[in-house]
Amino acid sequence: MIHLDLIGIGTGNPKHLTLQAVEAMNAADLILIPHKGAQKDDLAALRYRICRDVLTGETKIVQFDLPARDPAIPDYTARVEAWHDAIAAIWVGAIREHLGDTGRVAFLVWGDPSLYDSTLRIAERVARNLPLRPCVIPGITSIQALTAAHAVPLNRLNAPVTITTGRRLRDEGWPHGADSLVIMLDGECSFRALDPDGLHIWWSAYAGMAEEITLSGPVAEVTEKIVDTRAKARARHGWIMDIYLLRYDTPA
Known part of the structure; x- marks a missing residue:
């Protein structure tokens, strides 16, 4: 079983992390960090900074390139759904490569995973391909x-x-x-x-x-x-x- 912790990290300020979030990060075997392109390098850098500040063990950090939405799909909802499918496929590949079918993986989510964020929907897609148990760690919105x-x-x-x-x-x-x-x-x-x-x-x-x-x-x-x-x-x-x-x- 793969345990997936979706950890709300607030607005990127390390002081916004809850004690629960810090505990979950340190319990993870793997943390996935998305890279959104050169113009948004500092978003990935903020996640790395948070990891540097709070991790005390040997948690592995893996970065992946976030795919772009397909402009050829005219309908907004369909375009986003296809984008989520593509992201989920990347998650599945990264988890299989670095954890296999067991272990604990974490994803650091801006704000809170429940509010105008699609990480939970992506996790649902991942669960169709991996034995997955998701857990949400709430964060400051x-x-x-x-x-x-x-x-x-x-x-x-x-x-x-x-x-x-x-x-x-x-x-x-x-x-x-x-x-x-x-x-x-x-x-x-x-x-x-x-x-x-x-x-x-x-x-x-x-x-x-x-x-x-x-x-x-x-x-x-x-x-x-x-x-x-x-x-x-x-x-x-x-x-x-x-x-x-x-x-x-x-x-x-």
């Missing part, structure tokens, strides 16, 4: 890092919170019945598609990391600054991960 950075509560009193993506915000607008919105996976500053009157934003890039950038204020006043800051940060680092909270002054 980017949402927690966002609200902590701005010292703002996630929700208003007795009000709901909706977590969604930039794609859905652009295509569907403000969700019906939503009071506070958390937007993840947005590469286009999609809040610009909303009526800015009375709308407030709390925005963070690289939340919780040393490079963290935070901006907040009325959308009508800070939009240009966020768009410009985001573009410059992405050009400087070669990648960006950002997240934001939206609320209207008057509850919907």
Whole structure:
């Protein structure tokens, strides 16, 4: 049996690791680290740094190249499903090569494996080809890092919170019945598609990391600054991960 630990590592800050995460990393025989290309070398480097800081034994670390999504597949969902299949095949090959059919393998997941992350879905595919027992080690999410950075509560009193993506915000607008919105996976500053009157934003890039950038204020006043800051940060680092909270002054 292969034991697979999906370990939430927070935002890449080693101080965000839980004691449970550190224990699971040290119990692993193998840790798989994805490489996402030259522009995102520092993402792999952060994982290596975390391993260097917390590993005390002889845990083996293996890096693999993360495949790209196939642009020839026009449907978004189908394109992502095919991408997950390709990643799972790489996992299976790496596990068989370095562990065989027994041992403990770990994968370090940004934030928490349960929130807008596909590692669990990939693990399900791996389990079709290997005797696999998955275990999730929860981690600090980017949402927690966002609200902590701005010292703002996630929700208003007795009000709901909706977590969604930039794609859905652009295509569907403000969700019906939503009071506070958390937007993840947005590469286009999609809040610009909303009526800015009375709308407030709390925005963070690289939340919780040393490079963290935070901006907040009325959308009508800070939009240009966020768009410009985001573009410059992405050009400087070669990648960006950002997240934001939206609320209207008057509850919907």
